[in-house]
Amino acid sequence: MKIETHTTHFTSPLYLESGRILEPYEIRYETYGELNEAKDNVILVCHALSGSHHAAGLYEGERKPGWWDALIGPGKGIDTDRYFVVCTNVIGSCFGSTGPMSPQYPSEEPYRLKFPVVTIKDMIRAQRQLLSHLGIHHVKAIVGGSMGGMQALQFAVDYPGFADHIIPLATTYATRPWVIAFNKVAVEAIRRDPRFDNGNYAPDAFKEHGCDGLAVGRIAGHISYLSPQSMDRKFGRNYVATDGLFELFGRYEVERYMEYNTANFSRIFDPLSYLYIVKAINTFNLSRGYDSLHDAVSRIRAQVHLISFAGDYLFFPEEMEHLAKMLRRNGQAHSYHEIESDYGHDAFLVEVDKFDFIIREILEEECG
Amino acid sequence: MKIETHTTHFTSPLYLESGRILEPYEIRYETYGELNEAKDNVILVCHALSGSHHAAGLYEGERKPGWWDALIGPGKGIDTDRYFVVCTNVIGSCFGSTGPMSPQYPSEEPYRLKFPVVTIKDMIRAQRQLLSHLGIHHVKAIVGGSMGGMQALQFAVDYPGFADHIIPLATTYATRPWVIAFNKVAVEAIRRDPRFDNGNYAPDAFKEHGCDGLAVGRIAGHISYLSPQSMDRKFGRNYVATDGLFELFGRYEVERYMEYNTANFSRIFDPLSYLYIVKAINTFNLSRGYDSLHDAVSRIRAQVHLISFAGDYLFFPEEMEHLAKMLRRNGQAHSYHEIESDYGHDAFLVEVDKFDFIIREILEEECG
Incomplete structure (x- = not known):
């Protein structure tokens, strides 16, 4: 599997939901597989709270491979022999993209608490900028669990034509007080x-x-x-x-x-x-900026494939089910899978064999 | 309602489960109502992690009454016009009974980390000493929620003839890793x-x-x-x-x-x-010191009335149900109530109106 890691420096401003601006900013990202000529084999993978752009493969000297290595690779659920997979480190994180310990231009001093609050909306806006920069204006799928699933949902709402499929796992449409x-x-x-x-x-x-x-x-x-x-x-x-x-x-x-x-x-x-x-997780609310959740969800043009886990004590299956029901009532293309598991929220990371075939099917169907 | 608060000083040693000794030790306790001549109207109430002997009534200058004031008082679920209610501060706590900040006799210096580990077994042994000291060798009921329920269960196992009824609420028979x-x-x-x-x-x-x-x-x-x-x-x-x-x-x-x-x-x-x-909560395991949970439970002679709460995310109803099933198979006198509630574990403190009548009935039946 071909793995590349890059950092792209943007001098144009990133307009944030708060009204503040991040300028300049950097995005660190990793890619797996090869972009085809038509640039129509792209899958964007989004990471969770503690994750990074390093989703798959083993770095030299590392003991553990990327966090979703069981899912991403040659012949795996997300098959890197066919797809060009991109995973970026979200802004605000600490693995190479601009975050609170990055220097606050033009000084060399880190932002620290002067760093602006970023939201899930901001994270995906930054990812969209990166993809544009790579000449990618449409992706086959956006896949992510937990905070990664929030990004997939927000992407589908904010940029309705951008993805054919979104596959959010173990996530919600608005973070609950729990x-x-x-x-x-x-x-x-x-x-x-x-x-x-x-x-x-x-x-x-x-x-x-x-x-x-x-x-x-x-x-x-x-x-x-x-x-x-x-x-x-x-x-x-x-x-x-x-x-x-x-x-x-x-x-x-x-x-x-x-x-x-x-x-x-x-x-x-x-x-x-x-x-x-x-x-960013706390403030996540798919309906913010829209009249209602229904209004937000109705914008989605992608096929929405929701995967929840029965034993998830962080984002309960009921939350995904609520979304599935709304999509059904709206007549929007979707599927909903509740995976039997008592592993808890971590199931999306550790029980990949329980859902990788679902993701494979979704992607293969697309390829006809 | 007659309320009295006392501290009793014991010069005899308290033998702890760890093999260590607490000597001397003090127990602070509160009583509500009056002990009758036959001394057969006693109800022992056991408190939870953050509780104290102050279970009911309002102290002068206080804004909030005792933690189970909704349940204990004249005409209430535990009727202080009929019963003499005793609630002790558990050893290890900080409201007047001997704990880690008590002086380590004969010095005036607090024990601090030299204080011995105490267990639920030790807590009830101390309470038993206090009751003996008050000339009480049998009680009508032992009632408690959460860690208080652990004490009720342990009491019934360790001192089988001591109580007619035990009423453990929102608790378990062995603390789970959760x-x-x-x-x-x-x-x-x-x-x-x-x-x-x-x-x-x-x-x-x-x-x-x-x-x-x-x-x-x-x-x-x-x-x-x-x-x-x-x-x-x-x-x-x-x-x-x-x-x-x-x-x-x-x-x-x-x-x-x-x-x-x-x-x-x-x-x-x-x-x-x-x-x-x-x-003490972590080490709670009703079967420790016995061959098995079944062996421990089989010792119980009291009627066991288990009350769980559907929405309890700390001690799940399944745990009480497991105990109820064991009692049923053993043919031991018991009842089991799962209270409809989505309040969470706190329900045993704040939704008293959902179970006070059950406790009243249990106690009245006894008075027949």
Whole structure:
């Protein structure tokens, strides 16, 4: 599989939903497979909160491949022998696209808290700019889970003719207070972390010990990505063998999992970026800027293929179902699949074999 | 209603499940109504994680009455005109019973992290000592929600002849990893709070600003006490009117609720006590010390009345149902009620009108 990673620098302004402007800005992106001459084999993949443009393939020296490697590759659900797949790092993130720790032109100083709030609408506007820059004015499909699914939906509403298909997974049409509350743990944990220092930490401040606030907030995140059932299966009430049951800080295995999974993350991920992306998720509301959800959804011209997971405790299947019902009533082309799974929200990342064939079928049907 | 608050000092040792000893120790408790001559009108009420012995009535100068005031009082579900109600502050807590900030005899210095881990078994052993001290060797009922329900269950298993009825609400027979994970947020947030200082904070360190770690941990707690549905109804996607939507730290109403409800708590509740009580909840497993859950449950001689709440996202109704099925198979006297509610775990505190009549009936039947 041919993989390329690029960063494109835009000197033209990106007009944000807030009324503010990002100028200049950069977008880091990765591509898999080859763009055909007609430029009609493009699939845009959108990442979630903690993801990046590195969706597939294995970098040299890395132990883990891209976050959706099980889905994207030669002969896989999204077949890179046929399609040219593009995945960009969203603006506001910390993996190469412009975010709060990028220099605020013309100074060399990072924006930090002066970075403008970005929204899902802004993220897809930036992606649209990038695709235009690559000479791509139409894509076969936009695929994404969680925040990636929000982007797919927003894309279909804001740019109705742009995609033939959108495939949003494990997502919603408007973020519920339940999700905002989980994010609030991270927001408060980060803000109250003295080493966060109101955003004035040194760029390498967390390289070694990690950011405590982010680690704590991420525990809440991981709860919401799993489910009571998946935790029963993964951990049960197992206790870490070397810890005494009556030691105050002795740990159950679920606790060790949380420690392990958040420690590394809090060294790698930028806490300011986390705050900004969480804000984008919280403010996501497909109907904002339109008269109603119905008004927004009615604009969609793409075929909408919704995939939810029965055991998702973050974005519940009911939310996708609500959208499916609206599409049905409107007579808009769509399909809805609720995948049997008790894995929780993470299913869209880890149980790819439960839905990759659905995505393959959607794309193949298109090719006739 | 006659309310009395007392603290009893015990010089005899309390033998703990860990093998350690608490000696001396104190138990603070409150009573409502009057003990009759036969001493056969006693109801023991057990509190949850953040509760105290102050279950009912209004103290002078207080704005809010005791935490179960809707249930306990003259003519109420637990009728203090007929019953003598006792509620003790659990050991490990911070409202007058011996806990980690109590002096470690013979020194005047607080135990802090030298305080022994206490379990639900230890909490009820201490309560049993107190009741013995009051000349009470049998009670009509033991009632409690959440951690209070754990105590009721453990009481019935450990002291089979002691209660005629137990009424555990919104609880479980063994804490699942889902709950341990929510608690983990608090454990890590507190431990990583520099002002917590590994437990060496001054006794009044958090009186003014509160303990950040505890406040953050408590947000995760409040998520688990509510439900997606109750949050939709309470907050929706409402935004705090004075905050700009595109301000990074502008807040949704659910966020303001979390700030408000955790700020005061983090000033009042002792973070070390929180860690110890959370540990007691995490280690709760009715079958520990017995061959199996079935073995433990088979010991129960009390009538078991289980009350769960359909919308409880912390202790799911399935858990109580599992216990009810076991009691049924064993032919043990019991009843099981699943209350229709989408309020979440908090329903046992705030929707008392949905179950007070059940408790009244259970107690009246007994008086026949």
